[in-house]
Amino acid sequence: MQDLLDAIVSDAMASDDRGKVADYIPELSRVNPNQFGICVATVSGEVYAAGDADTPFSIQSVSKVFALALALGKVGDQLWHRVGREPSGLAFNSLLLLEHENGIPRNPFINAGALVTADTYLADSSPREALGQMVRFVQAACEFEDIRINQNVAQSEIATANRNFALAHYLASFGNLRNSTDKVLGTYCHQCAIDMSCRQLALAGRLLLEGPGMPRLISRERRRRINALMMTCGHYDGSGDFAFRVGLPGKSGVGGGILVIAPGRASIAVWSPGLNQYGNSKLGTEAMETFARKTGWSVFG
Ligand code: GLN
Numbered sequence: 105m106q107d108l109l110d111a112i113v114s115d116a117m118a119s120d121d122r123g124k125v126a127d128y129i130p131e132l133s134r135v136n137p138n139q140f141g142i143c144v145a146t147v148s149g150e151v152y153a154a155g156d157a158d159t160p161f162s163i164q165s166v167s168k169v170f171a172l173a174l175a176l177g178k179v180g181d182q183l184w185h186r187v188g189r190e191p192s193g194l195a196f197n198s199l200l201l202l203e204h205e206n207g208i209p210r211n212p213f214i215n216a217g218a219l220v221t222a223d224t225y226l227a228d229s230s231p232r233e234a235l236g237q238m239v240r241f242v243q244a245a246c247e248f249e250d251i252r253i254n255q256n257v258a259q260s261e262i263a264t265a266n267r268n269f270a271l272a273h274y275l276a277s278f279g280n281l282r283n284s285t286d287k288v289l290g291t292y293c294h295q296c297a298i299d300m301s302c303r304q305l306a307l308a309g310r311l312l313l314e315g316p317g318m319p320r321l322i323s324r325e326r327r328r329r330i331n332a333l334m335m336t337c338g339h340y341d342g343s344g345d346f347a348f349r350v351g352l353p354g355k356s357g358v359g360g361g362i363l364v365i366a367p368g369r370a371s372i373a374v375w376s377p378g379l380n381q382y383g384n385s386k387l388g389t390e391a392m393e394t395f396a397r398k399t400g401w402s403v404f405g
Pocket of ligand 1 (some may be wrong): 164165293296356358
């Protein structure tokens, strides 16, 4: 495994087509694109890491996995009255479909669905309390204390979040937000601004694995369902392509991170800031394709 990760890192470092770093959040555009990290945390407790596996990066939409687990923990299946479970086939920040579907976002991993999810885990608490719970949840999953929200990234996103403001107001017009749009957006942008390294993310992802030493934060049924949603919706309009190329559930973020679950085997985190046309890590996706091919790991047997 270590040899495989080292080989993946040298291929990635040699690549001259690294994709394009997200620039619609100004703070993210400052990240050096020549970074690449990968970490594998297995069900038997081994951890393998290579490249920039200990460099913290903005997890962005990977946080939607933790947000979903937290929201389901609070309201259970009631969440599904307000968010769907179908892939959208559209970009992560799309406004389309909401009008025809009465303000019920297609799934919790597109931005519209994540705003409803944030509103759900906010419930009646303050953003500070809710974000504190979120950070503690992630800390408990990865067993690292030093998980922080990057305030510069959060403020940078809030200052430029016109699209997400539009989505939140549109959701509110259908009565699908309980809290004020400012409160929901502030919470959502801070949740996306959590910084984690590949090592921390791979360890946190173990909450979606079954095994004696794995963190027991959610039920088996919920783990399976979240994995199913990651497979069908975790890469937006690139979800089919990721399933085809990698064959494992994954969740991407515009910071260039991807969390991938190989059920029964391992949680894997990969990071490279340059993105492909879907807004998912370009080299991260390619690395996972190589990883899945070489290990033979796939949920499709
Ligand atoms: N915070 C980002 C946004 O809402 C997350 C998007 C992403 O990672 N795909 O635009």
